[in-house]
Amino acid sequence: MSARQVVGLFSRDEDVVAATAAARRAGLSVVDVFTPYPVHGLDKAMGLPPSRLAWVCLIAGLSGAVLKLWFELWTAMVDWPLNVGGKPHNSLPAFVPITFEVMVLFAGLATVGAFLAVSGLRPGRKPHAPHPRVTDDSFALVVRDEGGAMTGDRIRALFVEHHALDVQERIDPGEPRR
DSSP states (O other): OOEEEEEEEESSHHHHHHHHHHHHHTTOEEEEEEOSSOOTTHHHHHTOOOOSHHHHHHHHHHHHHHHHHHHHHHIIIIISOOOSTTOOTTOHHHHHHHHHHHHHHHHHHHHHHHHHHHHTOOTTOOOOOSSGGGGTTOEEEEEEOSSOOSOHHHHHHHHHHTTEEEEEEEEEOSOOOO
């Protein structure tokens, strides 16, 4: 089912954050906000929950460290025990640098993979920007009136109140395929 979307173009990040919060207070559904750089406080204005990406990083890093320690201890004590100057086979200080590096490797790869999977970024996906200036110097707020409570003129007035440069109404063909 297609829905009506209204796109507002803003020149300052403070304006788009204020317009996003006002749109949510007015009962509009915020589809997305497009910015040329990260904007502090925008996730709170959009009502997004805290990211779980840090937990993915922590779990992957700890898993990599535990797996590396197990592998190194198993190799040194069971599979290929070597007597090196009478030192013990399970000397943990010797394992710390490589364990740290493997922990960082697992955490980094898992975080990048989770980010790409959640955001839907993959080869061949067509970019979707509501306005060409979004990638350069402007901010775009895309809202949808799912309840039908606000008319296009009231949404336009809400955006103009927050210093919108341009307001366009579009018909959304539906959710993009991921």
